[in-house]
Amino acid sequence: MKYIFIAALSCTFFFSSCTKEPTYDPTVKAELSVEFDNIAGAEDLALNTGTYTNAASETFTVTKLKYYVSNFALTNVNGNVYTVPKDECYFLIDESDESTHEPILNVPEGEYKSISFVVGVDSLKSTAIASERTGNLDILTTAADMFWDANQGYIFFKMEGTHGTTPFEYNVGGYGGSISPTANNLKTITLDLSARGTPKVKSGKETNIHLFVDILKVLNGTTNISFATTTGINAPSAGIVTANNYSAMFKHDHTEN
Amino acid sequence: MKKIFFAIFTCLCFIETRACDICGCGVGGSYIGLLPEFHRQIFGLRYRYNSLLTHIGVGSTTSYLTTNETYRTMELWGGWNISNKFRLMAAVPYSFNERTNQGVSNSKNGIGDISVTGYYQLLNKTKTVFSDKLLVQSLWIGGGVKLPTGKYNPSDKGAVSENTNLFQLGTASVDFTANAMYDVRLQDAGINMSASYKMNTENKFNYRYGNKFNASAQAYYKLRIRKTVMIAPNAGIMYETSQKDHDNKFAVDVTGGNLLTAALGIETAYKKISVGANWQIPLSQNLANGFAKANNKLMVHVSFIL
Numbered sequence: 268m269k270y271i272f273i274a275a276l277s278c279t280f281f282f283s284s285c286t287k288e289p290t291y292d293p294t295v296k297a298e299l300s301v302e303f304d305n306i307a308g309a310e311d312l313a314l315n316t317g318t319y320t321n322a323a324s325e326t327f328t329v330t331k332l333k334y335y336v337s338n339f340a341l342t343n344v345n346g347n348v349y350t351v352p353k354d355e356c357y358f359l360i361d362e363s364d365e366s367t368h369e370p371i372l373n374v375p376e377g378e379y380k381s382i383s384f385v386v387g388v389d390s391l392k393s394t395a396i397a398s399e400r401t402g403n404l405d406i407l408t409t410a411a412d413m414f415w416d417a418n419q420g421y422i423f424f425k426m427e428g429t430h431g432t433t434p435f436e437y438n439v440g441g442y443g444g445s446i447s448p449t450a451n452n453l454k455t456i457t458l459d460l461s462a463r464g465t466p467k468v469k470s471g472k473e474t475n476i477h478l479f480v481d482i483l484k485v486l487n488g489t490t491n492i493s494f495a496t497t498t499g500i501n502a503p504s505a506g507i508v509t510a511n512n513y514s515a516m517f518k519h520d521h522t523e524n
Numbered sequence: 525m526k527k528i529f530f531a532i533f534t535c536l537c538f539i540e541t542r543a544c545d546i547c548g549c550g551v552g553g554s555y556i557g558l559l560p561e562f563h564r565q566i567f568g569l570r571y572r573y574n575s576l577l578t579h580i581g582v583g584s585t586t587s588y589l590t591t592n593e594t595y596r597t598m599e600l601w602g603g604w605n606i607s608n609k610f611r612l613m614a615a616v617p618y619s620f621n622e623r624t625n626q627g628v629s630n631s632k633n634g635i636g637d638i639s640v641t642g643y644y645q646l647l648n649k650t651k652t653v654f655s656d657k658l659l660v661q662s663l664w665i666g667g668g669v670k671l672p673t674g675k676y677n678p679s680d681k682g683a684v685s686e687n688t689n690l691f692q693l694g695t696a697s698v699d700f701t702a703n704a705m706y707d708v709r710l711q712d713a714g715i716n717m718s719a720s721y722k723m724n725t726e727n728k729f730n731y732r733y734g735n736k737f738n739a740s741a742q743a744y745y746k747l748r749i750r751k752t753v754m755i756a757p758n759a760g761i762m763y764e765t766s767q768k769d770h771d772n773k774f775a776v777d778v779t780g781g782n783l784l785t786a787a788l789g790i791e792t793a794y795k796k797i798s799v800g801a802n803w804q805i806p807l808s809q810n811l812a813n814g815f816a817k818a819n820n821k822l823m824v825h826v827s828f829i830l
Contacts, residue, residue, distance in 0.1 A: 288773065288774070288775065289772075289773050289774060306587065306588060309581075309585070309586045309587055309588060309590075310588050311588040311626075462582075462813075462814075463582065463777075463813070464777035464778055464813070465777065467774045469774075472772070472774075479581075479582075479587065518582050519582070520581065520582065520587065520589070521579075521778065521815070522777070524771065524774055524776065524777075
């Protein structure tokens with residue numbers, strides 16, 4: 268009786284064979300979306316209706332939030348870097364348009380441990396001829412309110428809103444200038460993905476890297492920005508502090524596999 | 525009659541009907557506490573409460589995805605002694621699950637996963653030590669099966685984005701458990717140790733909960749009041765660890781982990797009725813890769829010996 272029981276018990280172990288991890292074929296490309304989820308501290312950002320408080324204890328409301336992200340590269344768990352072809356990835360994230368929140372990249376199948384991208388439009392693209400700046404970069408349509416001029420280039424980051432009854436408009440950009448030098452506010456963001464869940468990219472499966480973009484970090488950072496002194500930013504040199512601040516606003520929250 | 529009382533009062537053992545799962549919940553497990561030894565049949569009602577915080581942000585911050593989950597389970601359970609060495613136990617849980625995110629709650633309730641476990645007594649020794657003290661040892665081993673009777677809703681897996689997949693009434697999988705329980709007691713003071721391993725299979729939605737192991741060690745002391753009421757305070761520690769879940773064969777990063785708790789409890793018995801409670805306080809934890817944090821757990825039961 269005793270032995271039958273022990274035998275029966277040990278049999279149950281066979282029911283749970285090891286789970287084999289799927290294998291990846293790096294010659295096959297699959298979709299990977301990167302979600303830019305705009306938040307304000309512990310709250311989800313709500314345009315026009317949400318009221319937030321900066322480090323200077325000033326309350327404010329955001330009415331518009333748009334920014335460019337480009338030049339994506341991913342490092343897989345073996346340390347190999349895949350750079351997404353540049354022309355495939357100039358994305359304009361617009362908080363008021365949900366269809367822009369999750370740009371999709373085509374990357375080789377695999378598991379990735381870090382991602383990097385640029386906030387803004389690099390100098391090469393900024394100075395390219397108009398026919399190479401279409402879609403999100405078309406300054407006559409989509410990018411009409413995201414462009415200064417040939418020398419100052421694109422506005423990388425735009426945030427508008429009100430502080431009490433005072434409106435504020437922050438336009439941050441500057442690739443360095445092609446005619447005369449400007450401030451260079453291009454920021455490369457590199458985020459570790461291993462701590463909060465790696466994306467496991469395989470064709471036929473949806474994978475989404477969910478990033479939190481905390482707009483409070485635009486105002487609160489190395490140098491806190493106060494609406495009492497700054498209601499308008501509209502040139503590369505004026506946006507240096509803001510760009511330094513917002514380079515810390517991206518966090519990897521989780522990955523949906 | 526007097527003999528039966530004596531049997532009830534002197535033999536106490538801890539039995540776990542199934543492996544404790546990380547965090548508990550309908551899917552989760554149950555430490556059921558100290559049970560009176562019984563001769564033929566026992567049945568009872570057990571209530572378990574536990575809550576946890578899930579989807580904790582980077583660096584233990586709260587984000588708008590952070591969710592409070594509460595699991596309450598009422599369980600009808602019974603035990604049958606088939607022979608003096610073989611025992612069968614079964615439990616039918618009914619769960620009330622609730623989660624709250626940003627002030628919005630949703631809940632579900634229903635029958636959970638029914639479990640059946642068989643136990644075999646490998647060792648049962650009584651000897652007299654120190655000339656007049658009774659030393660009693662017993663060792664039980666068991667094996668069980670958990671059936672997919674509770675409802676598993678695949679869309680709840682990621683309802684509030686990627687989350688620990690606990691908000692379910694059942695796992696939709698047939699799972700197996702192996703248990704061992706050792707009890708040693710000198711007169712009225714005893715130590716109880718138990719360990720169990722739960723092997724989970726993949727459910728039809730291609731989700732497989734991670735295998736779980738748990739172990740506990742507890743000390744108890746039995747006091748008798750007027751020879752009819754028995755009170756046994758107990759204290760100990762419990763450890764549970766879980767492998768990662770697999771979704772479509774891919775490891776789910778926000779699952780698995782370990783939890784160490786301190787347990788305090790009391791068991792009472794009067795005639796054929798036994799009432800007990802157990803309180804578990806986390807001492808250290810690393811759950812779901814930092815995405816989940818367990819709060820205190822409570823269990824109370826009332827049992828009837830036939």
